[in-house]
Amino acid sequence: MSSLSSQASLFIKPPLHVLEVLGNAIVGGMETWVVRMVERLPAERFRVSVVCPFESALTERLRAMGLSVYILPMPDELAWNAVNQLRVLVESHRVDLLHAHLPNAHLLAGVAGRLAGRPVLTTVHGRQISLADLEMHRAVASHLSVVCRHTYLHALGLGVTPDHLTCDPNGVDTNIFSPRRSRGTLRRNLKLPPSALLVGFVGRLSMEKGPEVLVRAALLLRQALPDAHVVFVGEGPCRATLEAQIASLDLCPWVHLLGVREDMPALYSELDVLASTSYSEAMPLAIMEAMACGLPVVATRVGGVPDMVQHGHTGWLVAPGDYEDLARMLVALLLDGGLRQAMGTAARRHAMNHWQLDACVARLGGLLERLSGSRTALHHAQDPRDRDSLENAADTAGFLAPQPGAALNRAGTQFAANGLHHLPEEP
16 A cells, blocks of 8 residues: 555645746835735645845845745846856745746846746736837747736737737735724824825835826815825835925825834725825725725726726726815815715725735736746757857856847747636626
């Protein structure tokens, strides 16, 4: 019997080894999504390792989760040394598939994966396909996973074929992010009365997020509703500029910068409305989380946001940079508790029906397994001249430029995979 068990164990398929290659390691939406995805991939089917460009709180958290984390530089112009190190890592650790996030990670994973004969998947978290992502996709036939219909259509317009493209919307844990009755802690900490109305901004304090637009709207908000306050949750390069703007408009008593918070489900319950002022978005996690917590949202009409916020039903949409319209919509919601409740309930229902995180991870898991089936064909089809050509170029130039060379274009291997052959449904 023991002999039969030993023989049977030989036929047990080992977990698929996925190498997540992250182009950044800050506290941001992409990094948060990767952590949630890795936490939920079934361990019996997937083994995950991670490559990051530098040490950070994120790498500490990933190691605490029991993952192997490696540090490799990822500049826009790839160092050949990093490419070769990643290739060796892939081959020596028997990685089955590389999964990249952000263009610089796609460049590194694309070249190293091509040299090692492994399939490459990149998730495009932004609303448009970058030139670097497009060039690497064309060079190594990497699969593009986008998170909203806007990006899907953009990719098709650039010539990406449906068999190399899927639309895989983000998800949110609606058990963790859910409406809560308890509130008041944040108001007490900010020394505000229990009746104070709170508008929240959740995200990185950076130019593309448009935090200065909400500050300008806060000036109008204060004039209409002196009891209303605005809280910013997050950090970023614009913090000092934002502080100066707040001070110059004499808004310090009404606008509060909270920094990064770890208690987001509880914090959402303290807010009355979420404001999203981005100039560019695909499928922002903050909007998903807030709606799952039963909050109405006033957001800019950019990227995939119109597919998320149903105008007049779960919130309102405004033009990017239009702080006056933003203020008008915020005032209308803050003045009408019944409207806030109705929109918040509809928002929660929409999140429950469309953005379940388990379903999102299940879709991704199926995609990873499908793409890994192309590994054997890719390995045998590899042109041995690819590595020689790239290594010779690296010896001459000292680095691999982000625009792939002719040797990679020659290879042009197509993955044995079937992507979406129709327009993805509205998330």
